[in-house]
Amino acid sequence: MAMARPVVAHLFFLLLLVSTAPAVRTTPDAGSLQEACNKTLFPKVCLQALKDNPECQAATPRRLAELSVYVTAEVGMTVTAFAHRELNGIKDSVLYKCLDTCSEDIEEAVAHLSALTRDLTDAKFLEVKTWLSSTLGGTSTCEDACKDAPVSDIKNACITKSFEFEKLLRVTLDLINEASGSMSAEVALPPSESGAATAAGAPSYGAAAPFGGAYGGPGAGAPAPSSGAGASEDADATA
8 A cells, every 4th residue: 555655646746747748739830831932933922922911820731822812812903903093094095905904914813813712612723723824824915015005104013013913823823733732623624615715815924024012002901022132033033
């Protein structure tokens, strides 16, 4: 009986140590967002767009892709609102076509992203992934439409914002690619012939150019990518 007491005391001490030990963290640390953004073509754009959302700091790759889709769609709507607002005061037909074409390109992309936010299934994710992959591999119809437009602050702002939006699209595609390994559906094409025609005839975005300014102009509410040396600038120089 006397020998049992030390054993009981020892067991009690072990239980006390276990109960007071710090819990093991099971969620990704705050560095996970930086690590995810480093895998994209434009890490600084990725980080600037997502860092203000606390959920992004410990999100899974799938959730991070979803959040990027929401942010990119919102920024796209802000940029198109800017273009439409400026269109009302333009008299030059070539400059009008410049802004109108850029706006239509972005609206097309926003339509695909917005459709995904309403149906966050694997099939829809992979459908948007397919569309973005083909779209971002083409040339910029916005830049082509604006090359003959007279030089103006409005033209420069429109082209710059279009390039900024392209970078966000590229970041979103890279995050979707990272998350798609856990998706079970096969790569989906647009669900109908009309949808296929839309995807085939969708505006093409070229490689991103150096950017400046804020998304959608003053008061847009979306964060502007910061400039500086880094991987994104190297990608820009290559483009």
